[in-house]
Amino acid sequence: xxxxxLTIEIDNDRSVELLAGHAFHSLRRLLPRPANRNIGTERITxxxxxxxxxxxxxxxxxLASMLNKAxxxxxxxxxxxxxxHSAELFGISISVRKGEAFYVPTVxxxxxxxxxxAVVLVFKRLLGGSVKVTGHNLKxxxxxxxxxxxxxxxxxxxxxxxxxxxxxxxxxxxxxxLAKRHLGRNVKSHRDMVSANQSLLDLPLDDVADYACDHxxxxxxxxxxxxxxxxxxxxxxxxxxxxxxxxxTLGDWEVDGIPVDVAGLSGIRNSMADHVARARDAVVNEVGxxxxxxxxxxxxxxxAMDPLVAKVVGFRKxxxxxxxxxxxxxxxARLLVGYNRRQKELRDIETVIQSVQNGxxxxxxxxxxxxxxxxxxxxxxxxxVDNVEDLVGCLPDGIQQFCLxxxxxxxxxxxxxSDMVLQGDVLAARRSGLCCLPDVPxxxxxxxxxxxxxxxxxxSDYQMCRIFLLDRxxxxxxxxxxxxxxxxxxxxxxxxxxxxxxxGFASAVGRRRCLDGLRxxxxxxxxxxxxxxVKWLIRW
Numbered sequence: 001x002x003x004x005x006l007t008i009e010i011d012n013d014r015s016v017e018l019l020a021g022h023a024f025h026s027l028r029r030l031l032p033r034p035a036n037r038n039i040g041t042e043r044i045t046x047x048x049x050x051x052x053x054x055x056x057x058x059x060x061x062x063l064a065s066m067l068n069k070a071x072x073x074x075x076x077x078x079x080x081x082x083x084x085h086s087a088e089l090f091g092i093s094i095s096v097r098k099g100e101a102f103y104v105p106t107v108x109x110x111x112x113x114x115x116x117x118a119v120v121l122v123f124k125r126l127l128g129g130s131v132k133v134t135g136h137n138l139k140x141x142x143x144x145x146x147x148x149x150x151x152x153x154x155x156x157x158x159x160x161x162x163x164x165x166x167x168x169x170x171x172x173x174x175x176x177x178l179a180k181r182h183l184g185r186n187v188k189s190h191r192d193m194v195s196a197n198q199s200l201l202d203l204p205l206d207d208v209a210d211y212a213c214d215h216x217x218x219x220x221x222x223x224x225x226x227x228x229x230x231x232x233x234x235x236x237x238x239x240x241x242x243x244x245x246x247x248x249t250l251g252d253w254e255v256d257g258i259p260v261d262v263a264g265l266s267g268i269r270n271s272m273a274d275h276v277a278r279a280r281d282a283v284v285n286e287v288g289x290x291x292x293x294x295x296x297x298x299x300x301x302x303x304a305m306d307p308l309v310a311k312v313v314g315f316r317k318x319x320x321x322x323x324x325x326x327x328x329x330x331x332x333a334r335l336l337v338g339y340n341r342r343q344k345e346l347r348d349i350e351t352v353i354q355s356v357q358n359g360x361x362x363x364x365x366x367x368x369x370x371x372x373x374x375x376x377x378x379x380x381x382x383x384x385v386d387n388v389e390d391l392v393g394c395l396p397d398g399i400q401q402f403c404l405x406x407x408x409x410x411x412x413x414x415x416x417x418s419d420m421v422l423q424g425d426v427l428a429a430r431r432s433g434l435c436c437l438p439d440v441p442x443x444x445x446x447x448x449x450x451x452x453x454x455x456x457x458x459x460s461d462y463q464m465c466r467i468f469l470l471d472r473x474x475x476x477x478x479x480x481x482x483x484x485x486x487x488x489x490x491x492x493x494x495x496x497x498x499x500x501x502x503x504g505f506a507s508a509v510g511r512r513r514c515l516d517g518l519r520x521x522x523x524x525x526x527x528x529x530x531x532x533x534v535k536w537l538i539r540w
Contacts, residue, residue: 049099049100049101049213049214049217050099050100050101051100051101051102051103051209051210051213051214051217052101052102052103052209052213053102053103053104053105053205053206053209054102054103054104055105055110055111055112055113055114055205056112056113056114057113057114057118058113059114060104060114060118060119060122063094063102063104063122064122064125064126066096067094067096067126067131068126068129070096070131071131071132072096072131072132072133072134072156072220072223073094073095073096073131073132073133073134073220074094074095074096074101074133074134074135074216074217074219074220074223075092075093075094075127075133075134075135075138075141075152075216076092076093076135076136076141076212076215076216076219077089077090077091077092077093077140077141077144077145078090078091078092078093078103078200078208078211078212079144080199080200080201083364084140084141084143084144084147084254085143085147085254085362085364087144089106089144089145089147089148090105090106090107090199090200090201090208091103091104091105091106091107091110091208091212092104092106092119092123092145093209093212093213093215093216094216095213095216095217095219095220096220097220098217098220098221099217100217101212101213101214101216101217102213103208103209103212103213103216104119104123105119105205105208106119106120106148107201110205120148120149120150123145123150124149124150124151127145127150127151127152127153128150128151128152128153129153129154130153130154131154132154132156132157133152133154133155133156133157134156134157134158134159134219134220134223135157135158135159135219136158136159136160136175136178136215136219136222137158137160137173138152138155138157138158138160138161138247139158139247139250139251139254139365139367142155142247142248142251143251143254143255146251146252146255147255155244155247155248156244157223157226157227157244158243158244158247159175159178159219159222159223159226160173160175160178160368161239161243161244161247161367161368162223162226162227162229162230162239163178163226164367164368165230165235165238165239165243165514166226166229166230166233166235166514167514167515167516168371168505168513168514168515168516168517168529168532169371169515169516169517169525169528169529169532170516173368174189175187175189175215175218175219175222176188176189178222179218179222182222182225182226183218183221183222183225185218187214187215187218188211188214193207193208193211233505233512233514234512235512235514238511238512242511243367246367246375250365250367250375253362253363253365253399254362254363254364254365255362256360257357257358257360257361257362258360258361258362258363258382258395258396258399259359259360259396260352260356260359260360260361260394260395261393261394261395262353262356262359264390264393264394265349265352265353265356265391265394266353268349268390268391268394269346269349269350269353271390272342272345272346272349273346275342275345275346276339276342276343276346279335279338279339279342280293280339282335282338282339283332283335283336283339286331286332286335287302287332293336293339294343296317296318296319297317299318299323299336300313300316300317300318302332303318303326303330303332303333306330306332309326309330309333312326320337320340321466323336323337323340324337324466324469325465325466327469328465328469328470328471329471334469337469345385348380348381348385349385349391351380351381352380352381352382352385352391354380355379355380361380361382362379363377363378363379363380363381363382363383364377364378364379365377366378370532370535371515371528371529371532371535372513372532372533372535372536373513373536374402374535374539374540375402382395382399383399383402383403383404384403384404385404391403392405404540405540406449406450406453406540407426407429407449408539409449409453409538409539409540410422410426410449410452410453410538411426412537412538412539413456413489413537413538414426414489416492416508416537416538417488417489417492417493418488418492419486419488419489419492420488421485421486421488422486422488422489429449447468450467450468451464451468451478452482452486453538453540454467454468455478455479455482455483456489456493456534456538457531457534457535457538457540458527458530458531458534461475461476464478493534496533496534496537497530497533497534500515500518500530500533501518501519501526501530503518504516504518504519505518506518506533506536506537508537513532513533513536515529515532515533516529517529517532518530518533
């Protein structure tokens with residue numbers, strides 16, 4: 001072998017593609033073009049795709065004609081913000097068949113012989129018609145388009161929700177990950193396109209059109225993948241009947257707002273303010289002098305007056321976590337935790353009240369915020385506000401079913417397990433209005449049900465000690481007492497989890513919850529999936 005005659009042929013076209021796909025544009029420019037390369041045998045032919053930017057009235061008419069004949073289309077919107085309630089609509093991309101997509105800008109300087117109002121009018125007619133619309137995180141597009149006078153009438157598919165229903169506890173739901181995982185395609189994200197101080201309007205229109213069209217076209221392709229996946233898992237009907245309709249319901253709630261009883265909210269706030277004042281007085285009376293309970297420095301100084309606490313705390317500032325640990329055996333710390341919790345409840349209610357506009361609130365909802373299928377909301381947190389059960393009465397019936405309800409969760413559990421003892425205890429509590437679960441220490445009102453539910457869903461001893469300010473011996477005794485009294489329930493739950501692990505999904509009352517972690521070799525992930533399966537079962 002003559003080493004001097006050895007040559008290395010590097011596929012720089014492939015290298016350029018890889019570097020560009022990871023946004024290493026400056027490195028890409030440094031690569032030389034090989035002079036003696038056999039193009040016929042080494043070039044990888046890219047998939048042909050036809051992406052078009054529609055800027056004229058003629059182009060818009062051709063697109064409208066095509067959509068009028070289409071049964072399905074994928075839709076994606078480009079905008080200025082992740083929040084559809086404040087974002088400006090930059091454009092709409094459409095794909096009706098594999099390999100082809102169209103981008104229609106909605107800002108004046110990107111349009112030629114057609115104006116924005118004409119674009120909106122065309123999409124209002126088309127998307128408000130019979131065409132079946134698919135998307136990725138379609139609720140975002142639904143809300144943004146509704147704000148701009150375009151309402152999607154026929155929601156047919158959402159690839160993000162399909163992945164969520166199929167795989168349950170996946171950590172990543174973005175389009176880039178799904179395209180790579182299921183199609184082997186690299187799709188650029190918004191971060192790949194623009195820097196922190198830029199928007200898509202700073203880029204050439206052709207670049208934006210390619211980016212937007214790629215999203216719409218890959219969404220259309222993923223739709224076929226997930227239709228098969230849903231059918232294979234036997235949850236296609238559940239997805240269509242339960243999951244998809246919520247897009248429109250939640251989107252309309254976000255845009256139209258949810259009516260609330262403002263007077264009722266004010267009454268709750270006043271009552272909570274009184275609880276906060278009494279909690280503050282209790283701390284001051286116990287300490288024997290006034291101080292700023294909201295100052296971490298002053299709280300640390302007060303607690304450090306106790307030599308034992310000072311030794312434990314050292315030079316650290318007392319955080320809420322440290323305070324909860326101290327509260328298990330220290331009265332002042334326990335009173336301070338009670339004050340902080342009342343303060344948080346008051347802040348939660350005040351946030352809701354501050355969000356009211358013309359008697360309505362406009363939260364942002366998520367169907368994928370938890371592994372166990374619970375609906376969540378932000379801006380404000382409305383349906384998951386802890387320990388504020390009176391808030392439910394200030395909301396309309398349609399949304400009350402999604403609010404956290406410990407009594408309802410235990411009722412579901414009692415019915416599912418046919419545990420006569422648990423059914424009797426839950427019924428007695430409902431009749432008397434008081435919790436009468438036996439063998440538990442004195443706790444705040446409502447905490448007894450939460451204590452039992454914490455054991456049911458697998459909360460650790462450490463978590464329960466901090467939540468309920470109990471020592472480990474008390475928590476251990478409570479676990480044993482619950483498992484003894486409700487032995488039928490815990491035996492049933494064990495069987496439920498074993499069956500879920502064997503099948504890869506939890507099932508109850510004709511419903512299924514798929515969770516990939518149920519069959520994971522990672523014990524921590526598997527336990528987490530088990531706990532999520534139980535939370536899904538009792539809707540808590």
